[in-house]
Amino acid sequence: MADTSTRTVERALLLLGTVCDRGSVTLADAARDAGLSASTALRLLRTLEGTGFVRRDDDGYRPGMRVVQLGAQALSHESLVSLAEDALERLVSSTGESAYLNVPSSDGHGIYLSVREGTHSVRHTSWVGRSIPLEGSAAGAVLSGDTPEDGFVVISNGIEPDVTAIAAPVLSGGQVVAALSVVVPSYRIDDDGARRIGRQVAAEAAGVLAAPTDAAPQGTSSTGIETPTTHEPSTTGAQS
Template identity: 80%
Template sequence: MAESSTRTVERALVLLGAVCDAGSLSLADAAREAELSASTALRLLRTLEGTGFVRRDPVGAYRPGLRVVQLGAQALGHESLVSLAEPALERLVRQTGESAYLSVPSHDGEGVYLAMREGTHSVRHASWVGRSIPLEGTAVGAVLTGSPPAGGFVVVRDGIEADVTAIAAPVSPGGRPAAALSVVVPSYRITDAGARRIGALVAQEAAALLTRAGDPAVHTTRGERA
């Protein structure tokens, strides 16, 4: 019974996702991407357009709309984890000079970068908030899916991305991993000892995140409207 869903809505959301992933998509491409007939895709995209979730650029191609930006930004703001993690990311960057990320498991078996702080080295790992990352074969994935790693952190050298080493630690309120803190380093720059040192830092920050956190269920909830 978990399988209740509205086909129309699902299709529209797939379409929306496709447009956002691509950044810009023609009707025909969008239809192909979502495996829909052109007429259906057109109708759904029009609906999305009417509500501001997509817009058409001068050329007629579909682009993510402002509503997406708006809701996304709002949601990010409400994400207590993000604000909670910011200082930790900041500290990790200061202590290591490398880029640091906060990521959480997504609904589809991947992970998403929720927040990041760029490293200070001129050669640094660069990604972006909102980026999807696979869970298989990544340090982040290992700590998000697996049991608490020995030592508190996981190091993956040249996993999905070549030439980079990722060091991740789980944020596990109540034992189950809910998020991951990670530092990503160009592989050439790091030794085993260095990885252990950073790992310790990451693990420590990940653990500390929880103690500072209040109940995750405290949010500003608007209860107006009759």
């Protein structure tokens, strides 16, 4: 695809990634990181600045609002997020533990696409957009197609210490398109518990794309990134 791509755009997007990874970066560091001359990087960063993707302050270049906005728009268009919403809520309600929706990313990792935190005061924490390696994680194993016959993967103290991760595949047309996972502090779970939760996760994962759901969000969700069924803000609630 190298000959059907646009070098200049690739360079600019690479710089955008650097700015977002770092949070704040000087022109010189950004140029060095991207292997560009300072004047080239300056012009590309200026373009990103002029379009709102980055902004400039005394310390250097920072992400701009346009990335936040487009990222949020992109997420709200992800139909998987809305479909998995109820499943995630139910998993949290029944287990008390943090539940996640993971999808494959374009660079061979997994990505956290939706996050529901558990109800215990000591719980696992992660965030939307976070990348996770496919090796050594339960969600990663599922996304790689390595789900055993019982339908879920359990990994204790894998790439994340002190937690037990349980994941099951969301299938579409026989293909793994996402993983539902629950992550528990290991001190709070034994083998039996992991199997019990595993069966729940597998059941929920099987239901995500199976049934047409009446999942009209009735304000029960409190994620910062909403996936409203209509894009109009409104007063919502029961009509009682």
